[in-house]
Amino acid sequence: MSELITIRRELLENLVDKEECWFDHHGGCQAHGHLDLEPGELCPQAEVKALLANCGEVRPPGTQTVPLHGSGTTGGPPQG
Numbered sequence: 001m002s003e004l005i006t007i008r009r010e011l012l013e014n015l016v017d018k019e020e021c022w023f024d025h026h027g028g029c030q031a032h033g034h035l036d037l038e039p040g041e042l043c044p045q046a047e048v049k050a051l052l053a054n055c056g057e058v059r060p061p062g063t064q065t066v067p068l069h070g071s072g073t074t075g076g077p078p079q080g
């Protein structure tokens, strides 16, 4: 999960399966044939769909992303 690549959204959309995942008793995705998923692991198809959903809306120009965590001090008491 440490490798990051950049691909076109179009390519992902072509690769993703329209069919929804459905899991057997062992947690494997029967719909896409991923029967050997690790516990807690998502079907790759589900992951791609989530990615496309998160990137579904094109941000209007000028919109800035807000960092989740500021690098400065928050003024809270030191932990520990």
Ligand SMILES: [Zn+2]
Residues within 6 Å of the ligand: 020, 021, 022, 029, 030, 031, 032, 034, 043, 044, 045, 046
């Ligand atoms: Zn699946």
